[in-house]
Amino acid sequence: MVNVTPDGQAGPSGSTAPPAAATGLPPQVRQELTRRLRRSRRVLREEDVQIVEPPLLRRAVGASALGNCMEWFDFGVYSYLAATIPGASPGAQVISSFATFAAAFVVRPLGGLVFGPLGDRIGRQKVLATTMIMMAVGTFAIGLIPGYKTLGIAAPILLLLARMVQGFSTGGEYGGATTFVAEYSPDRRRGFLSSWLDFGTFVGYALGSALVTALNLLLTDAQMIAWGWRVPFLIAGPLGVIGLYMRLRLEESPAFQQQLDEHERSLAQKSAGSELRSVVRNHWGALLICMGLVLLYNVTNYMVTGFLPTYQTETLHRSSGSADLLVLLGMVWIVLLITFIGRLSDHVGRRPVYGVAAAAVIVLAVPAFLLIKMQGTWAPVCGVLILSTLLACFAAPSAATLPALFPTAVRYAAMGIGFNFAVAAFGGTTPLVTEALVNVTGNDMMPAYYLMLAGAIGLVTVRFLPESAQVPLNGSQPMVGSARERQELITTSRALYKAGEWTPGT
Numbered sequence: 001m002v003n004v005t006p007d008g009q010a011g012p013s014g015s016t017a018p019p020a021a022a023t024g025l026p027p028q029v030r031q032e033l034t035r036r037l038r039r040s041r042r043v044l045r046e047e048d049v050q051i052v053e054p055p056l057l058r059r060a061v062g063a064s065a066l067g068n069c070m071e072w073f074d075f076g077v078y079s080y081l082a083a084t085i086p087g088a089s090p091g092a093q094v095i096s097s098f099a100t101f102a103a104a105f106v107v108r109p110l111g112g113l114v115f116g117p118l119g120d121r122i123g124r125q126k127v128l129a130t131t132m133i134m135m136a137v138g139t140f141a142i143g144l145i146p147g148y149k150t151l152g153i154a155a156p157i158l159l160l161l162a163r164m165v166q167g168f169s170t171g172g173e174y175g176g177a178t179t180f181v182a183e184y185s186p187d188r189r190r191g192f193l194s195s196w197l198d199f200g201t202f203v204g205y206a207l208g209s210a211l212v213t214a215l216n217l218l219l220t221d222a223q224m225i226a227w228g229w230r231v232p233f234l235i236a237g238p239l240g241v242i243g244l245y246m247r248l249r250l251e252e253s254p255a256f257q258q259q260l261d262e263h264e265r266s267l268a269q270k271s272a273g274s275e276l277r278s279v280v281r282n283h284w285g286a287l288l289i290c291m292g293l294v295l296l297y298n299v300t301n302y303m304v305t306g307f308l309p310t311y312q313t314e315t316l317h318r319s320s321g322s323a324d325l326l327v328l329l330g331m332v333w334i335v336l337l338i339t340f341i342g343r344l345s346d347h348v349g350r351r352p353v354y355g356v357a358a359a360a361v362i363v364l365a366v367p368a369f370l371l372i373k374m375q376g377t378w379a380p381v382c383g384v385l386i387l388s389t390l391l392a393c394f395a396a397p398s399a400a401t402l403p404a405l406f407p408t409a410v411r412y413a414a415m416g417i418g419f420n421f422a423v424a425a426f427g428g429t430t431p432l433v434t435e436a437l438v439n440v441t442g443n444d445m446m447p448a449y450y451l452m453l454a455g456a457i458g459l460v461t462v463r464f465l466p467e468s469a470q471v472p473l474n475g476s477q478p479m480v481g482s483a484r485e486r487q488e489l490i491t492t493s494r495a496l497y498k499a500g501e502w503t504p505g506t
Helices: 027-040 054-081 090-122 124-144 154-184 187-218 221-228 230-248 262-271 275-282 284-315 320-348 350-373 378-401 408-427 430-441 446-464 483-498
Strands: 002-004 010-012
Touching: 027 483, 054 124, 054 154, 054 187, 054 230, 090 124, 090 154, 090 275, 090 408, 124 154, 124 230, 154 187, 154 378, 154 408, 187 221, 187 230, 187 320, 187 378, 221 230, 275 284, 275 408, 284 320, 284 350, 284 378, 284 408, 284 430, 284 446, 320 350, 320 378, 350 378, 350 446, 430 446
Parallel strands: none
Antiparallel strands: 002 010
16 A cells, blocks of 8 residues: 655555545546556646636637637538529539538548548647638638539539539548547546537538528528528638637647656557548547447437428428428427536436437337327427437537547547548438338338337447546646645645555556
């Protein structure tokens, strides 16, 4: 057994009972502190704990959330207007459809493969500024492309290229933004602060949906086809300038600036030449967990935001206006819930939030779709709110949970692989697969069964998910929000060390 001397060195001692400062910790925090004490063979010192200044923290979270909001406003507007963008020939329509496919299923993972390793080498902030520029340029360009009558086949080809720029940018956005915010957030509040990122995502979706809905109400069909559809895309220009300005003012995340110790720095240097292979070879277990959680989140996400409008118009034969308003209501409900659930995950843990919500999907998917199918107003509203609540439970902890699966040196690249490939393979295909299942089987409850399958996969994934609430990120210093919190952590580490619960060198 060991004791601690005033200079923080080990000395012999008898075993003592752990003090209240240590026993009051969540089990995962206590285990991680003990692991770090065992490795360093001394108590934590002031230089071992990073304080995030409140102004810097507010700027980092605010700029990331606002930038994410703008990115997803830009990306989402296309899905709302894809059917409105005029095409003058079957060939043009085919190429337009291929543009959507290319961006969602090909270009987005490619963006993750490119931007992920780049973010681990040159920094998160630089890459996030680049994705902001690319998304704004790609979206603004769609609003400027001349019609088919002016350019002929070149018009849909330019649309394809602009859409691919959007998809490529999106491939680097979410993984980088989650990494950046998670690395900036104090350990005790990472769930709450990171949930603002997905708050921005759904606000962007909601604003895009609201703008398109307003244009459809204010303009005639002829006006929308002639010029109205361009308005949301042209807004991307000034929004992109604002987002770029805010992201250029950010400082690089503390975790990227200073690795925990020489071991992590050597890991960063070693992985610089072959980071993608290193991630797959050394972190395949964490990648599978990441992909399982992303599958659960994004199957639910695309079911609500992508499939429900088509399901209501094509299968239930409702008007597009009522279908869009119902989905918009669901997104507003998510925006209201998401930060509260993020805060909850800091207190009860990420695993309970995921686990309870995954089980609830299995139980509630069928009742929710039965409500959506019913006539009237309130039953479909209740069905959408049930699905939206479950979606909020998956979205809220994701930005804090997924980056915590990987060490600092490869975090951005690992997120680029795990998140984007899972979205491309499972999330983005959800509307297509579920619609095909309905058509083939003639059973309009197939979407509910598909959600139940995603919930079952999610439950299995949660079984292997390490609890990361209030735990320092792998490869990063402990992060706190004040000098008082730092002193509390140092005192707690001294209590654990003095208790003699481990032997140096073991």
